[in-house]
Amino acid sequence: MWTLLDSVRRARRGAVAVEFALTFLPILYLFAGVTDLGIAYYREIGLSNAVAAAAAYAQATDYSTVTVAGSSETPTASTVTAANVETVLQDAAAQSMPGVTVTPSAACYSFPVNTTTFTSNSTDAVPCNGSSCVTSATTIKYVEIGLSTTYYPLFPSLSRVGTEGSQPLSKIAWVPLGC
Amino acid sequence: MLKAGRTVGRLLAERRATAALELALVSVPLLGVSLGAIDLGLILWTQSALQGVAADAARCGAVKGTACSNSNTISSFVRTEAANWVLGSLLSSTSSPLTVNVSNSTTSNATCPAISVTSATFETVQIETSFFANNLLPPPFGIGSYTIDVCASFAIPPSS
Numbered sequence: 162m163w164t165l166l167d168s169v170r171r172a173r174r175g176a177v178a179v180e181f182a183l184t185f186l187p188i189l190y191l192f193a194g195v196t197d198l199g200i201a202y203y204r205e206i207g208l209s210n211a212v213a214a215a216a217a218y219a220q221a222t223d224y225s226t227v228t229v230a231g232s233s234e235t236p237t238a239s240t241v242t243a244a245n246v247e248t249v250l251q252d253a254a255a256q257s258m259p260g261v262t263v264t265p266s267a268a269c270y271s272f273p274v275n276t277t278t279f280t281s282n283s284t285d286a287v288p289c290n291g292s293s294c295v296t297s298a299t300t301i302k303y304v305e306i307g308l309s310t311t312y313y314p315l316f317p318s319l320s321r322v323g324t325e326g327s328q329p330l331s332k333i334a335w336v337p338l339g340c
Numbered sequence: 341m342l343k344a345g346r347t348v349g350r351l352l353a354e355r356r357a358t359a360a361l362e363l364a365l366v367s368v369p370l371l372g373v374s375l376g377a378i379d380l381g382l383i384l385w386t387q388s389a390l391q392g393v394a395a396d397a398a399r400c401g402a403v404k405g406t407a408c409s410n411s412n413t414i415s416s417f418v419r420t421e422a423a424n425w426v427l428g429s430l431l432s433s434t435s436s437p438l439t440v441n442v443s444n445s446t447t448s449n450a451t452c453p454a455i456s457v458t459s460a461t462f463e464t465v466q467i468e469t470s471f472f473a474n475n476l477l478p479p480p481f482g483i484g485s486y487t488i489d490v491c492a493s494f495a496i497p498p499s500s
Contacts, residue, residue, distance in 0.1 A: 210391075210395065210492075214455075214492075214493065214494065214495070217399075217494060217495050218455075218457070218460055218462075218495035220495075220497070221402075221460055221495035221496065221497040221498070222459050222460045222495065240459060241459075242459070245457040245459050245460075248455070248456060248457050249455050249457055249495075252453055252454070252455040252456060252493075253455060253492075253493060255453045256452065256453060256455075256491050256492055256493060257391060257395075257490075257492065
């Protein structure tokens with residue numbers, strides 16, 4: 162037994178193969194990680210761009226109707242619809258990352274003027290178009306613009322990106338609308 | 341014959357300069373993979389840069405700054421900004437490297453899907469270019485000719 166161990170320790174042949182096997186594994190992990198993280202971040206940038214385009218659309222469509230909270234102007238009805246925002250999200254995503262399946266979502270909520278954190282509680286939900294929060298000058302209507310996709314890593318077991326071979330990615334923006 | 345056999349036998353028994361021989365064998369695929377990675381990186385860089393330029397130009401056209409009052413000025417905006425980001429010598433034609441299509445409203449062309457909502461008009465900018473068609477690196481190493489086609493849209497705000 163010991164003589165066998167000694168002879169293995171003294172052996173000098175095959176050292177290159179052993180070194181290759183030892184370094185190959187970490188290099189493979191690094192390669193897989195860089196590739197999968199890179200693609201995942203690239204997708205996330207694509208989501209960001211589409212959400213930004215939809216936010217710009219909501220503002221452009223609503224531009225003439227936005228009223229500064231607390232001002233004496235009469236709030237006017239918003240013309241933005243959730244369905245249109247979702248269409249813009251879908252089409253803008255198709256422009257910047259063709260072939261990638263995305264799920265758009267848009268919904269409107271009404272919050273008090275000095276709200277700083279937004280949550281999509283169903284109790285605050287209001288229709289996007291129309292004058293649904295006009296009853297009070299102390300509330301602002303926001304449209305929540307969300308876009309999500311699922312990234313399937315190329316090397317899930319090596320890169321450890323995602324769980325069970327998939328990584329959900331999503332972006333959300335809150336844009337104020339006229340009431 | 342006998343002499344040649346002896347030479348082969350001596351060469352087989354030779355143990356010097358194995359590292360140089362291994363390097364010679366390995367360097368061919370290694371060089372191919374490296375140059376391919378550089379090519380791929382340059383293509384992705386160019387595509388991503390042009391995507392950004394298209395988005396900027398669409399926005400510029402939508403808000404109608406003095407630099408982007410019509411489709412001609414938007415095209416030159418694209419060319420000026422792209423020249424800051426894209427390595428022009430890598431494109432197929434360095435004299436007129438980019439094809440720029442500017443459209444608004446709902447007109448759609450084959451490669452650039454329009455944004456189909458009726459409640460707003462969108463400024464759409466499409467940029468097309470051909471990459472590496474002048475074969476800086478030959479196809480076994482480089483990827484050969486590759487067409488980059490990007491587009492972006494921006495909602496035009498009402499002129500208040």
